Amino acid sequence: MVNRLSPREAMYYFMDPTGATSHLGALLVVDEASSEKADQTSPVDYPSLVSLVENRLQVAPRYRQVVCPVTMGLARPVWADDPDFDINFHIRRSGLPRPGSMSDLADLIARVMSRPLDRSRPLWEMYLIEGLADGGHALLTKTHRCLVDTHGPEMSEVITDESPQVRRLDPDVWMPGHPPGAAALAIGAVAEAVSRPGELLESVVAGNGVIGGVRSLVGFTVDRVGDLLAQVTDSTPSSPLDAPGTSSQMFTVASIPRRDCAKIAERHGCTVNDVVLAIIGGVLRRWLLSYDVAAPITGTVRVEIPLTTRDPGVITSAECGDRWVDVGAPGFVTDLPIGEDNPTVRLAQVAGLADRYSQSSRRVTQGPRPILSELGVVPFPELGSWAFRSWGKRGYNVPIAIGAAPVADRYVLGRKVSGIYSIPGLVAGHSLSIGVVEYAGALRFAFTADRGVIADLPALADYVTESFEELVGAD
Missing domain, CATH: 3.30.559.10 (Chloramphenicol acetyltransferase-like domain)
Known part of the structure; x- marks a missing residue:
């Protein structure tokens, strides 16, 4: 099989x-x-x-x-x-x-x-x-x-291990299986499609099998398209971050103490993740000011973040909660008010918007999902690839991956890992992705950017420190 x-x-x-x-x-x-x-x-x-x-x-x-x-x-x-x-x-x-x-x-x-x-x-x-x-x-x-x-x-x-003791698994003798040929794969796909005639008969009688699924597929597709149209009509703010880019990337990191972020959150009655988003908002505001010094900075930047930043209960298993690389987790789209120059007001607005949009069915997503996956056939992969990239581009300006929980100490070959950074993938149609991991008492930011759009990416590391310090010093 x-x-x-x-x-x-x-x-x-x-x-x-x-x-x-x-x-x-x-x-x-x-x-x-x-x-x-x-x-x-x-x-x-x-x-x-x-x-x-x-x-x-x-x-x-x-x-x-x-x-x-x-x-x-x-x-x-x-x-x-x-x-x-x-x-x-x-x-x-x-x-x-x-x-x-x-x-x-x-x-x-x-x-x-x-x-x-x-x-x-x-x-x-x-x-x-x-x-x-x-x-x-x-x-x-x-x-x-x-x-x-x-x-x-x-x-x-x-x-990685959770202690300095290197965990050694029992030896595993692996022998690769024989890879299937193109003809065998094609024949197997056709045979797989016709190998369950009993299900086909049941679907005709009871409407629960393949035919029933095809019949209900029409309503499912209408609902999916309706959801997509709802997200598209709630148009994403225009931003230089949406500019077409190149295949060349840049990367930089920054870190700030988690304890001080917790003090800021306690003082302003919000969460540490709200502080993280407010800092990112300050970073993007500073970058846009440097990008075009003559242009006024108004409006918002729309970001996609994990739903776990507002509701830790969406984690389905304890194993998922202590990871630093995750894909396809449920998320929601919210706005960072970069037009607000007062850091305290910006933090309050960030927290209020995140609370509101995390409860909005129009803003909550289940992550990228295959369209018409019930058919099991992929006749036009290039078209599907284009569709996903187009919808993602319209939905938000910047994807932000924030760890669901603090990561406990990790070791490699008995040596302690002093820093962990999640390197976010650069999503097609976007010029910036951000990853945030809480590890060893620090919030660790990683920025991946398109070199053709954000050539001064190392400056964003300095902007993280500046945005953090202005919140520390705010009344």
């Missing part, structure tokens, strides 16, 4: 623009000086990292599989073992010119994330980056979105 991609996995696979690959990832900063209790027999070097990943791949079998599309889109693609799997292709070693600064690291990450993944191989890469100024290391992971769903771990989550 073939292991076919789920409708949502197939949607992510076909969402890629031509000549590019939709991917996201994570940055782990490993500080050698913070590992007093580390297992000194497991240094953070290339052979040890390869051995660790080989041992952990058994809990994430998708990372040894390739995606095999079906001829003419007769069915969704299938997962198949990569007969030529080479872990040394996926795990790579890189270095910074010593002493490597965070700016040098960000430049390297931007170059890596700008390159598409090889679709003939499993859709992930990992980089061991050496040469950091303090003698530590950085681990960069790069993973296609179809591998990372609400129930699928990202590679950075697979290799």
Whole structure:
């Protein structure tokens, strides 16, 4: 039996623009000086990292599989073992010119994330980056979105431990299966469609099977189109952030103490996530002022954020609550009042708008969902890809991924991870994506941007500090 991609996995696979690959990832900063209790027999070097990943791949079998599309889109693609799997292709070693600064690291990450993944191989890469100024290391992971769903771990989550003790799984002897050929996939898709005549008869009699599903599909489609039209008519504010971009990316990070953000939230009667959004609003206001000093800054910037920022109860399992890379989680669209220059007033407006819109059915989304997935056929993947990118572009200006919960201490090969940053994927039609993770007492911001639109992205890291400090000093 073939292991076919789920409708949502197939949607992510076909969402890629031509000549590019939709991917996201994570940055782990490993500080050698913070590992007093580390297992000194497991240094953070290339052979040890390869051995660790080989041992952990058994809990994430998708990372040894390739995606095999079906001829003419007769069915969704299938997962198949990569007969030529080479872990040394996926795990790579890189270095910074010593002493490597965070700016040098960000430049390297931007170059890596700008390159598409090889679709003939499993859709992930990992980089061991050496040469950091303090003698530590950085681990960069790069993973296609179809591998990372609400129930699928990202590679950075697979290799980390909750204590300095390195967790070793029992040895796993893996032998790749024989990959199906194009003809076999096509024949299997046709056979799969006609192999259940009993269901077809039942649908004619009871209206509950395939025919009944097709009959109800009309009403379902009308409802879906109505929802989409409702979002489109609630037009997104015009912004330079929506400008057509290039395939070249930039990356930068910033961090602020979580304790001080909690004090701000307590003083103003809101949540820490409201403070985060207000800081991002201040960042975007400052960038727009620098983008066109002659233009007045009025109105709002529309963002999409996870619904967990307002309602932690939407988390479906404890496992999802302690992750830093997530895809497709329920979210909602809200506005950041960047036209307001008073930081205190801006914070109050951000909190009020988030409270209102998180309860609005027109603003709440279930994340990207496949259209007419019940049919199981993907005859026009390019058309579907264009449709999703077009609707996403109209729905909001900036996607923001905020962790559902604080991340507990993590270790790699016995060394403590001093910093975790979620690298957001750059969504087609948008020039900026933001990820926020709470780790080790700090809120850690990561910005991915299109170089052709936001060439001064490193300035946004300074804007985070400035926006935070003005809230700290506000009455």
